[in-house]
Amino acid sequence: MWNTLLSEGRIGQTLLTAWIAKENLRNLLALARTGADRHQVGQARWKFLTWCADSDIPEVRQLATTIDRWWPEIAEFLDTGHSNAKSEGINRVIKLVARAAFGFRNAVNQRLRARCVTTRRARGLLRTAQL
Known part of the structure; x- marks a missing residue:
């Protein structure tokens, strides 16, 4: 799907990288509903952070920095499913x-x-x- 959109010129590489980072973050936060164990959460977090670190987009890297800074609160949400x-x-x-x-x-x-x-x-x- 992505290759088709890129080859047709309908989206750019920067937009695609940001989109995939967003989807990785959504997948990480969706684990709150599944009762995932620490290993699954750690894998999803690693996938998100490495994708963001490998990108050349400053906004995506800043998003990863923010998520990493707020990780104790996010981990609590993933464990309990409660938020404010x-x-x-x-x-x-x-x-x-x-x-x-x-x-x-x-x-x-x-x-x-x-x-x-x-x-x-x-x-x-x-x-x-x-x-």
């Missing part, structure tokens, strides 16, 4: 509401507005309002 995505999402919504409410004279009203948006009942309304 919910709390990060709520924090994002609070920041958006705080920006919209900037300039309220009463700080209590601003806090109340952020609290109301992040309650369970309001979250469903928030999703439909963004559509």
Whole structure:
């Protein structure tokens, strides 16, 4: 498949290298759902890091550096399957509401507005309002 796309000139070598690095990272993170052992995780990590190290693309090498720097947290996610995505999402919504409410004279009203948006009942309304 890749050879056909390269020979036809539809994609370049740089794009292909970055795409394969992304796919290797996706495969590594997908191991969280499979309950893979340390050996499988280590092999997937080695495959990703060596691919990135062998590339001549600075962005791909920086991605590998970032993944390596955050490896203890990523390994914990792969072991447990838990992340802090919910709390990060709520924090994002609070920041958006705080920006919209900037300039309220009463700080209590601003806090109340952020609290109301992040309650369970309001979250469903928030999703439909963004559509």
